[in-house]
Amino acid sequence: MATNKELQARRDAAVARGISNALPVYISRAENAEMWDVEGRRYIDFASGIAVLNTGHMHPKVKAAVARQLDAFSHTCFMVTPYAVGVELAEKLNELAPGPSPKKTIFVTTGAEAVENAIKIARAHTGRPAVIAFGGGFHGRTFMAMALTGKVAPYKAGFGPFPAEVYHAPFPIAYHGVSVQDSLDALEHVFKYDVEPQRVAAIIVEPVMGEGGFYIAPREFLQALRELCDQHGIVLVIDEIQTGFARTGRMFAIEHAGIEPDLMTMAKSLAGGFPLAAVVGKAGIMDAPGPGGLGGTYAGSPIACAAGLAVLEAIAGEQLCARARALGTTMMDSLRDLQREIPAIGEVRGIGSMVAIELVKNRDPHSPDPELTKALTRRAAEKGLVLLSCGLYGNVIRFLVPLTASDAILREGLGIVADSLRELAGTPTRTAVNA
Numbered sequence: 327m328a329t330n331k332e333l334q335a336r337r338d339a340a341v342a343r344g345i346s347n348a349l350p351v352y353i354s355r356a357e358n359a360e361m362w363d364v365e366g367r368r369y370i371d372f373a374s375g376i377a378v379l380n381t382g383h384m385h386p387k388v389k390a391a392v393a394r395q396l397d398a399f400s401h402t403c404f405m406v407t408p409y410a411v412g413v414e415l416a417e418k419l420n421e422l423a424p425g426p427s428p429k430k431t432i433f434v435t436t437g438a439e440a441v442e443n444a445i446k447i448a449r450a451h452t453g454r455p456a457v458i459a460f461g462g463g464f465h466g467r468t469f470m471a472m473a474l475t476g477k478v479a480p481y482k483a484g485f486g487p488f489p490a491e492v493y494h495a496p497f498p499i500a501y502h503g504v505s506v507q508d509s510l511d512a513l514e515h516v517f518k519y520d521v522e523p524q525r526v527a528a529i530i531v532e533p534v535m536g537e538g539g540f541y542i543a544p545r546e547f548l549q550a551l552r553e554l555c556d557q558h559g560i561v562l563v564i565d566e567i568q569t570g571f572a573r574t575g576r577m578f579a580i581e582h583a584g585i586e587p588d589l590m591t592m593a594k595s596l597a598g599g600f601p602l603a604a605v606v607g608k609a610g611i612m613d614a615p616g617p618g619g620l621g622g623t624y625a626g627s628p629i630a631c632a633a634g635l636a637v638l639e640a641i642a643g644e645q646l647c648a649r650a651r652a653l654g655t656t657m658m659d660s661l662r663d664l665q666r667e668i669p670a671i672g673e674v675r676g677i678g679s680m681v682a683i684e685l686v687k688n689r690d691p692h693s694p695d696p697e698l699t700k701a702l703t704r705r706a707a708e709k710g711l712v713l714l715s716c717g718l719y720g721n722v723i724r725f726l727v728p729l730t731a732s733d734a735i736l737r738e739g740l741g742i743v744a745d746s747l748r749e750l751a752g753t754p755t756r757t758a759v760n761a
């Protein structure tokens with residue numbers, strides 16, 4: 327079999343540079359929270375394919391469900407001759423979505439597509455054009471999703487013009503001195519300076535900012551958004567694409583805020599590695615677009631829907647919400663211990679198993695250290711751990727360990743984080759991490 331180096335050279339020659347590449351490591355096999363590359367080297371996976379594998383690589387239930395579905399048929403198109411697995415998964419998501427209103431679901435294929443469709447539905451329902459999103463937020467790489475994304479490089483630079491009538495307000499981030507009140511005041515300013523609330527179709531927000539840096543939206547902020555949307559007839563879209571499916575210790579992160587979204591976007595861990603996304607929302611809003619207005623050839627692939635049903639079974643059967651909280655406690659305790667030792671760790675934050683450290687210079691929240699962050703992901707990979715960075719300034723390490731990972735694997739991975747950080751930014755004398 328080709329080596330990592332050979333494959334990397336072929337990749338560089340064959341694949342356009344716009345597709346980024348975190349590590350020159352080519353995987354040949356993966357199971358639960360571990361992966362092996364083409365040279366037989368083992369890695370612990372703290373990235374989960376960017377939050378896709380809350381149920382781990384190759385979960386036996388997902389494997390079996392997909393094999394069963396493959397034995398039956400792989401595609402008919404849900405818009406032509408539908409199938410039971412699609413109906414059943416829609417019913418289950420409608421039940422799981424928080425709040426008392428009856429719900430309906432549509433399936434699409436990627437997170438960005440779910441975001442596009444949520445905005446289409448909100449516009450069709452309200453008859454209004456404008457959408458408000460938040461600085462630092464990430465909603466995908468298609469045109470409306472790009473417009474909503476609040477980070478220029480690398481996502482938007484050179485790709486404009488974007489769809490009109492998109493406005494941004496600051497996301498509340500206490501660590502960076504932006505309070506809930508600051509964000510709410512800024513929203514009022516958007517209504518004063520840019521667009522009257524009667525022309526706003528939707529506000530879209532991540533309950534925990536993912537790509538933007540794992541900043542947790544305070545409960546009172548999300549509740550205030552709910553009130554604002556109710557006051558002005560605006561559709562509140564909660565983007566659960568990265569936060570969903572037990573990651574934060576609840577099935578959906580918005581449950582921590584105790585509010586009912588109008589629409590939710592879902593993808594990633596919904597189908598354990600198979601491409602599936604959904605918009606789930608209040609039936610009266612979801613039914614606004616007419617027949618044929620929504621959909622797609624592969625939207626709700628039967629294989630992905632079968633995987634999705636198995637994922638939901640695994641989350642319930644293995645109590646992965648509780649497991650996310652337990653893993654999160656271990657991570658937070660261990661990383662806070664490390665923070666006392668390593669001044670470059672400016673903040674440790676998390677909710678359930680959505681945990682991050684922010685790396686800064688001179689203990690200053692406003693002096694991000696993206697170089698150290700890059701060096702840490704590289705050093706950890708050399709030691710057999712796959713880590714992912716994020717953040718507006720590229721100085722946050724996000725921990726996305728599969729919720730099915732064992733305590734031993736978690737401890738081993740955290741040990742590699744500690745050793746790598748000590749080598750790069752700390753005192754090399756101490757060796758053990760209290761994980």
Ligand SMILES: Cc1ncc(COP(=O)(O)O)c(C=O)c1O
Nearest residue numbers: 436437438464465466536567568
């Ligand atoms: C919150 C959020 N929304 C939307 C997306 C876009 O999803 P996809 O990459 O599947 O299009 C992502 C992907 O990282 C995301 O984290």
